[in-house]
Amino acid sequence: MVFNSLTFVAFFALVLVVHNLPLPWTWRKVNLLLASYLFYTAWNPPFVILLWISTVVDWYAAQGLVKAKRESARHAWMVLSVVANLGMLGYFKYGQFLLDNFAAMLHAAGVAYQPAPHDIVLPVGISFYTFATLAYTLDVYLRRAEPAENFLDYALFVTFFPHLVAGPIMRPTELVPQFEQPRRASADQLRFGLALMTLGLFNKVVLADGFLAPVAEKIYDAQAIPGALDAWAATLAFSGQIFCDFAGYSTTAIGAAMCLGFAMPDNFRFPYAAIGFSDFWRRWHITLSAWLRDYLYIPLGGNRHGERRTLAALMTTMLLGGLWHGASWTFVVWGGLHGVYLAAERLLRKHFNGYRPGTLALVALGLLTYALVNITWVFFRAKTFGTAWTVLGGMFGTNAAAKPILSTFFLLSVAVIVGGLVLTHWFMRARTLESVIARAHPAALCLVWGLLAFAIVIAQGEGAAFIYFQF
Amino acid sequence: MDMRRSEVSPEDQARYLRRGDYARVTAADRPGVAQPVPLREVPAQPWGRILLGAFVLFAVLIGVWEWYWRAWGAVPDYYNSNAEWAQQRRRIDNGEGNKTVLIGSSRVLFDVQLPVWEKLTGERPIQLALEGTTSLVTMENLAADPNFTGHLLVGVAPDLFFSGFAYRGDALKYYQKETPSQRIGNWLSRKLIEPYFAFFDEDFALPKVAKRQDWPARPGVPNRLDVRKLSVSEADRNTHMWDKVYTDVAYRDLARSIWAQHLNGPPPPDMDTPEKVAKAIETQIQRAVDATAKLRARGVEVVFVRPPDAGPYHEFDEHVFPRAKTWDVLLAKTGAPGIHFEDYPELRGFDPPEWSHLKPDDAVRYTTALVPLVERGFASETPASAK
Numbered sequence: 001m002v003f004n005s006l007t008f009v010a011f012f013a014l015v016l017v018v019h020n021l022p023l024p025w026t027w028r029k030v031n032l033l034l035a036s037y038l039f040y041t042a043w044n045p046p047f048v049i050l051l052w053i054s055t056v057v058d059w060y061a062a063q064g065l066v067k068a069k070r071e072s073a074r075h076a077w078m079v080l081s082v083v084a085n086l087g088m089l090g091y092f093k094y095g096q097f098l099l100d101n102f103a104a105m106l107h108a109a110g111v112a113y114q115p116a117p118h119d120i121v122l123p124v125g126i127s128f129y130t131f132a133t134l135a136y137t138l139d140v141y142l143r144r145a146e147p148a149e150n151f152l153d154y155a156l157f158v159t160f161f162p163h164l165v166a167g168p169i170m171r172p173t174e175l176v177p178q179f180e181q182p183r184r185a186s187a188d189q190l191r192f193g194l195a196l197m198t199l200g201l202f203n204k205v206v207l208a209d210g211f212l213a214p215v216a217e218k219i220y221d222a223q224a225i226p227g228a229l230d231a232w233a234a235t236l237a238f239s240g241q242i243f244c245d246f247a248g249y250s251t252t253a254i255g256a257a258m259c260l261g262f263a264m265p266d267n268f269r270f271p272y273a274a275i276g277f278s279d280f281w282r283r284w285h286i287t288l289s290a291w292l293r294d295y296l297y298i299p300l301g302g303n304r305h306g307e308r309r310t311l312a313a314l315m316t317t318m319l320l321g322g323l324w325h326g327a328s329w330t331f332v333v334w335g336g337l338h339g340v341y342l343a344a345e346r347l348l349r350k351h352f353n354g355y356r357p358g359t360l361a362l363v364a365l366g367l368l369t370y371a372l373v374n375i376t377w378v379f380f381r382a383k384t385f386g387t388a389w390t391v392l393g394g395m396f397g398t399n400a401a402a403k404p405i406l407s408t409f410f411l412l413s414v415a416v417i418v419g420g421l422v423l424t425h426w427f428m429r430a431r432t433l434e435s436v437i438a439r440a441h442p443a444a445l446c447l448v449w450g451l452l453a454f455a456i457v458i459a460q461g462e463g464a465a466f467i468y469f470q471f
Numbered sequence: 472m473d474m475r476r477s478e479v480s481p482e483d484q485a486r487y488l489r490r491g492d493y494a495r496v497t498a499a500d501r502p503g504v505a506q507p508v509p510l511r512e513v514p515a516q517p518w519g520r521i522l523l524g525a526f527v528l529f530a531v532l533i534g535v536w537e538w539y540w541r542a543w544g545a546v547p548d549y550y551n552s553n554a555e556w557a558q559q560r561r562r563i564d565n566g567e568g569n570k571t572v573l574i575g576s577s578r579v580l581f582d583v584q585l586p587v588w589e590k591l592t593g594e595r596p597i598q599l600a601l602e603g604t605t606s607l608v609t610m611e612n613l614a615a616d617p618n619f620t621g622h623l624l625v626g627v628a629p630d631l632f633f634s635g636f637a638y639r640g641d642a643l644k645y646y647q648k649e650t651p652s653q654r655i656g657n658w659l660s661r662k663l664i665e666p667y668f669a670f671f672d673e674d675f676a677l678p679k680v681a682k683r684q685d686w687p688a689r690p691g692v693p694n695r696l697d698v699r700k701l702s703v704s705e706a707d708r709n710t711h712m713w714d715k716v717y718t719d720v721a722y723r724d725l726a727r728s729i730w731a732q733h734l735n736g737p738p739p740p741d742m743d744t745p746e747k748v749a750k751a752i753e754t755q756i757q758r759a760v761d762a763t764a765k766l767r768a769r770g771v772e773v774v775f776v777r778p779p780d781a782g783p784y785h786e787f788d789e790h791v792f793p794r795a796k797t798w799d800v801l802l803a804k805t806g807a808p809g810i811h812f813e814d815y816p817e818l819r820g821f822d823p824p825e826w827s828h829l830k831p832d833d834a835v836r837y838t839t840a841l842v843p844l845v846e847r848g849f850a851s852e853t854p855a856s857a858k
Contacts, residue, residue: 001650001652001655001656002652005652005653006655006656006659006660006663006664007652007655007656007659010655010659042650042651042652042655043650043651043652044650045651139505144504144505145505171498171505171506173505173506173507173508174506174507175508177508178508186513187518187519188513188518188519189513191518191519191521191522192513192514192518194522195518195521195522206677206678210676210677210678211678211681223740254511258511258513263509263510263511264509264511265498265506265509266495266497266509269493269494269497269499281499282493282497282499282500283499286497286498286499287498289499290497290498290499290501290502290506291498293502293503294498294502294503298503403691404689404690404691404692405692406689406692407686407688407689407692407694408686408687408688408689408692409681409682409684409686411689412686413681430493430494431494432494432495434512434514435494435514437514437516438514438516440516442517442520442521442524443524445516445521445525446520446521446524446528447525447528449521449522449528449529450524450525450526450527450528450529450532451528451532453525453529454528454529454532454533454536455677457529457533458533458536458670458675458676458677459677459678460671460672460673460675460677
């Protein structure tokens with residue numbers, strides 16, 4: 001079920017009540033586990049089997065890793081876990097993509113081949129929970145952590161509903177220890193958790209779905225040829241939409257976990273105030289970028305084997321990171337562009353070592369970073385390369401046949417919301433939400449909280465799925 | 472087990488902070504180590520009072536918002552959502568496949584009154600008409616469904632039926648893919664929200680309200696208004712025209728001006744030449760022929776119904792989709808009976824306030840006259856009073 005639904009409101013209220021009953025801790029953990037399975041099956045019940053497979057395989061793989069006497073055996077257990085998880089991911093997420101590309105290759109070679117449609121539904125959140133379970137075996141394999149002693153704690157780590165389908169991608173060491181001792185939110189944790197959930201849902205329901213998504217759709221999902229203003233407005237709208245959608249999900253998830261007495265890590269750190277792309281990736285989808293760094297980039301050699309190898313590892317990581325987002329070459333290009341940006345930044349930093357930009361230069365570099373990030377969003381949002389080129393043509397002023405498309409209202413929405421978003425990110429770039437809230441007047445917090453909740457209700461979202469569910 | 476052995480020390484945290492200018496350490500600052508249990512502080516504030524204050528403010532604002540829309544003429548009704556359509560569609564899967572089913576666009580939805588039908592025949596039909604949408608989407612779905620063995624009334628609004636336009640075409644996909652969570656959510660909404668709150672209506676949603684304010688026009692961008700609220704729905708999608716449409720002259724004129732945009736605007740790219748229009752008509756009629764044949768092969772009786780319209784809307788339909796090239800061909804090729812309002816005195820003489828749909832009392836009169844004709848059509852007779 002999605003957070004922005006009545007079903008979730010009822011579900012969460014019930015979970016909270018049971019979690020706060022005077023029951024033994026094990027029973028309360030069983031409640032959370034069953035609730036998490038219910039949360040997942042509310043989409044498509046049969047897919048819970050995949051979740052169980054992923055859970056059980058990695059549980060036994062980690063046990064095997066610990067018991068293995070020889071290094072080759074340890075290696076074999078690790079490979080089993082990787083193959084099982086990535087195999088499942090590959091079959092469900094990339095099956096059609098691989099078939100299509102195989103057929104295209106044969107076609108290019110002059111062989112006519114039409115594969116039968118794969119016709120497989122992508123299980124919600126499979127990219128997220130396979131990465132979470134993989135982290136478990138890989139941490140044990142890399143000797144960073146011991147396996148969990150208790151299957152219930154481990155299964156709950158995999159399945160815990162706040163992070164299950166769209167992250168933050170949790171590491172076992174972040175969550176399993178929290179299940180070892182009884183936890184219940186304090187009254188203030190519960191209230192602040194609810195406030196975070198309100199903020200997250202406001203981002204999703206009001207800003208992303210209500211105001212920004214229609215602007216992006218008007219350009220990206222229509223056949224029209226946009227001029228510079230329309231193409232930039234739609235792309236900026238999408239940059240705001242995807243942030244409000246995904247950061248909104250993460251904030252809601254963090255709030256939900258806090259209401260239950262658990263802590264989840266930040267997934268965003270005001271990324272549109274990033275200066276440079278290494279800074280951007282330390283602020284955007286932090287749990288994914290850190291996962292890719294720890295389990296892909298570093299094992300590929302990281303920055304320990306010279307410049308060429310470093311750049312190769314960087315590009316490989318970003319290309320695969322792009323593919324993780326979706327089975328399409330447009331996502332690969334999105335990842336590739338980020339790889340090129342990161343590589344270029346690395347080379348520039350080396351060349352300009354010692355340069356310390358002033359405030360104005362920092363702001364200019366930040367805005368340049370944001371503009372270049374927006375170029376990548378074109379490939380992320382466009383369903384085809386044709387659309388991407390058309391929008392890019394508009395952004396760079398080469399669409400001679402362009403006519404105005406977006407109304408004044410749409411342009412104003414983008415200016416106000418995305419402009420406000422970017423300014424907020426700059427104001428917050430070295431702050432935390434908590435530190436700002438701690439200094440605010442309680443009456444202001446009342447007012448903001450009440451208004452956000454009111455806006456969520458009157459926006460009447462239709463329970464649209466979060467963008468990252470499809471990944 | 473010690474999963475916290477790699478926890479970053481306060482000194483390290485301070486170092487990361489200095490290096491990265493980040494306000495809080497995250498996994499991004501701890502490469503290649505097991506990530507520790509996150510720390511999440513609660514800002515020191517009187518959260519109990521804040522929550523209470525926020526809730527009071529929220530409740531007051533919701534009350535004012537509800538009062539505003541009720542004062543404007545809105546009444547609580549059921550959301551005409553994909554979920555409600557899916558719920559009615561599922562009745563065919565759940566043992567009611569032998570019933571009479573109504574498909575079509577908004578004219579069948581507004582003009583055919585289920586209580587009247589029930590009073591006349593003893594059977595309350597299943598209402599599956601979708602506004603702004605050709606009947607063919609649902610007709611093809613029903614033709615492919617062996618569970619459906621009843622009777623089918625197919626509404627024909629020429630500009631939708633013969634163009635294949637499907638504004639609500641996603642309803643079918645929603646029905647086919649509806650998740651348990653969505654079903655529960657719809658059930659909760661029907662029990663706890665829809666019967667009680669007038670503001671809970673697509674037309675009163677904040678983004679729509681904001682969008683339709685009098686913003687300055689952007690040169691070169693046509694100022695097209697979205698279709699406004701026209702109807703009120705009951706629990707089983709029995710629907711009638713909202714009284715504001717016929718009691719408030721300004722609102723009625725607004726509704727007419729919105730139709731006028733459609734009637735006077737440029738044709739869509741796939742219908743901008745006579746040849747393309749002819750091709751579209753041929754394609755849609757062939758779809759209807761195929762679906763009718765499938766349904767009749769299963770014993771399902773099909774009757775086409777052309778509900779009344781008036782004024783510029785009628786002129787538009789007759790100009791772009793003339794009866795001789797559309798309706799008459801449809802009946803000839805499908806071999807199914809049809810009831811065109813122009814052919815029956817009892818179906819004529821209505822005055823649709825915004826040219827397209829009937830007022831509630833007219834809808835009752837229309838349904839009363841229509842039902843016997845449809846019943847005879849289902850019996851594969853040519854309705855007696857046809858010209």
